[in-house]
Amino acid sequence: MKRFAAALLGLCLSGLAAAHSFQLGSIHIGHPWSRAMPASAPTGSVYLSLENQGKAGDKLLSASTPRADSAELHTHVNDNGVMRMRKVEGGVELAPGKTVKFMPGSYHVMLMGLKQPLKAGEHFPLTLKFEQAGSVTVEVLVQDGAAAAEHSH
Template sequence: MIMRKTLSALLGLCLLSAGAMAHEFKLGDIKIGHPWSRAMPESSPTGGVYLSLNNQGKTADKLLSASTPRAAKAELHTHLNDKGVMRMREVAGGVAVAAGQEVKFAPGSYHVMLMGLKQPLRVGDRFPLTLRFEKAGSVTVEVVVEDGVAAAAPAEHAH
């Protein structure tokens, strides 16, 4: 009985801490969900940012670009299967977000590629990322750096 109460309490704390880590931002009809980055080795010149874009409006929009003082350059990227080999490619023209739809930026899919990191991405760090949309305009969100192991996603690969 005591063991069950202890496990229940621990589970409750885990759920509370997971909820506390989640954060959202809003720009017009676009809801930006939980911008995060995976901690990277000290020597890594690159990193990725992941988030969700939910267009709650009645007209389509498009994410055109991203920028951050944390890196020399930020590009919108995706993964493509090139004859059985997964490759990252810059997304030309931006990422469309249809009306009433959600687009997820996640490991192995769309992501914001950070190149020329000015300092390592360490667990617990937070940094600003400005997203520029075709119709909604620009918004600066806060990216939280999380433990890559806890993210349980496919490994990043080098450019």
């Protein structure tokens, strides 16, 4: 019976961790997550969704975290049939009533100069700065490959 209770508690807690979200004014920040990386990896990425629930536009200007030397907003672009990662200059526009998804192969927060490996099950803070809404610090959940694949679509 104790094993059953422990397993049930674990499932409940994992469900809560997988569904975490944050709110800053009219900006809803859905499930910030990162993929676990090998200990030798110097970089990582953060994915999330940004829903502008307001009537006015806003813009994500920057991100920062104590977990890395720097954090940049990036996207992937098709350059003559070759997908290339590019830094986003000027921020990411958030139109009223729309959602922008940061996911593999699209927008993401690029973490450069990781200060320690990204290990599955860990959390770390990420501060997002918006043009209108201000700044908010969210908790990023580091997920293993299988769990990360569930959130990549």
